[in-house]
Amino acid sequence: MGNDNTDIPVTVIGLGLMGRALAGAFLKAGHPTTVWNRTTSKADHLVAEGARPAPTAGDALKAGSLTIICLTDYEAVREVLDACELDGTTLINLTSGSSAQAREAARWAERRGARYLDGAIMAVPPAIGTAEAVILHSGPRPDFAAHEPTLGALGTVTYLGEDPGLASLYDVAGLAMMWSVLNAWLQGTALLGTAGVDAAAYAPFAQQIATVVAGWLPGYAEQIDRGSFPAEVSALETDAGAMAHLIEESEAADVNTELPKLIKAMAERSIAAGHGAEQYPVLIDEFRNPRG
Numbered sequence: 021m022g023n024d025n026t027d028i029p030v031t032v033i034g035l036g037l038m039g040r041a042l043a044g045a046f047l048k049a050g051h052p053t054t055v056w057n058r059t060t061s062k063a064d065h066l067v068a069e070g071a072r073p074a075p076t077a078g079d080a081l082k083a084g085s086l087t088i089i090c091l092t093d094y095e096a097v098r099e100v101l102d103a104c105e106l107d108g109t110t111l112i113n114l115t116s117g118s119s120a121q122a123r124e125a126a127r128w129a130e131r132r133g134a135r136y137l138d139g140a141i142m143a144v145p146p147a148i149g150t151a152e153a154v155i156l157h158s159g160p161r162p163d164f165a166a167h168e169p170t171l172g173a174l175g176t177v178t179y180l181g182e183d184p185g186l187a188s189l190y191d192v193a194g195l196a197m198m199w200s201v202l203n204a205w206l207q208g209t210a211l212l213g214t215a216g217v218d219a220a221a222y223a224p225f226a227q228q229i230a231t232v233v234a235g236w237l238p239g240y241a242e243q244i245d246r247g248s249f250p251a252e253v254s255a256l257e258t259d260a261g262a263m264a265h266l267i268e269e270s271e272a273a274d275v276n277t278e279l280p281k282l283i284k285a286m287a288e289r290s291i292a293a294g295h296g297a298e299q300y301p302v303l304i305d306e307f308r309n310p311r312g
């Protein structure tokens with residue numbers, strides 16, 4: 021987060037909840053900060069704090085060599101930037117979107133003479149400007165290296181690689197992780213609730229399990245990368261037996277069984293394909309080849 025080049029001017033295009041937080045963090049770090057937003061009144065507070073309002077997006081782009089864009093979606097990005105002169109600018113697009121959109125935006129920016137990094141914000145606006153705000157970037161390494169100290173004003177900046185689609189892919193991979201953990205926790209919370217255990221009582225145990233399972237990931241990842249799944253601690257068919265218990269308990273308690281049935285169905289397909297004696301991460305094939 022340390023930044024000794026706070027004289028570098030930056031531009032922020034898009035002053036929604038997130039864009040205002042980004043511009044505010046640059047201002048706080050001491051960067052001369054130019055801002056533009058379609059609805060001009062959203063710049064008022066930032067301007068009172070020292071931001072320079074640009075009359076048009078094109079003027080905002082000319083104010084500095086580094087422009088952060090944070091709009092609703094990629095369609096809005098194209099709508100705003102299409103008519104602007106981009107030659108010689110560096111764009112860092114922190115708008116959420118798909119990896120395909122990010123790659124297309126990188127090609128489009130290159131055709132227009134701009135340097136382009138894509139990014140994904142893994143944080144909510146109040147965390148911006150603190151180490152808690154993880155901001156992912158992908159695209160040309162030299163461009164990231166050139167701007168990393170400036171971007172550090174926004175949070176913990178991470179570089180993922182040259183493929184501009186990587187930031188978006190990591191973004192959704194992180195969401196997959198988050199929702200899976202939360203849904204598993206909700207399943208357990210609903211089950212225990214039928215025995216009078218409230219959510220707060222179960223939460224510390226659930227947290228412990230999540231931490232233990234997280235610790236398995238590096239070893240399981242090695243198995244996936246090697247493509248070899250010896251059952252070092254448990255075989256998939258043993259896990260499938262426990263999945264059946266989870267379904268039975270849920271049915272008996274009249275708790276939703278959709279999620280456990282989905283998990284068991286995947287395990288059964290893998291067992292039917294001959295992987296019952298292997299370890300859990302062999303299920304990667306169910307994700308990689310959903311149609312078998």
Ligand code: FVH
Nearest residue numbers: 034035036037038039058059091092096115116141144145
């Ligand atoms: N807020 C959050 O917690 C999340 C965290 C993770 C990443 N996201 C992504 O950040 C992008 C912006 O999100 P936001 O929360 O700032 O969104 P809004 O407050 O709704 O602001 C949207 C801004 O986009 C402008 N805009 C939309 N369409 C256009 C357009 N066609 N032309 C020009 N500007 C456009 C909008 O302008 P206005 O309505 O104020 O005039 C706002 O500046 C988003 O990708 C999240 O997924 C945030």
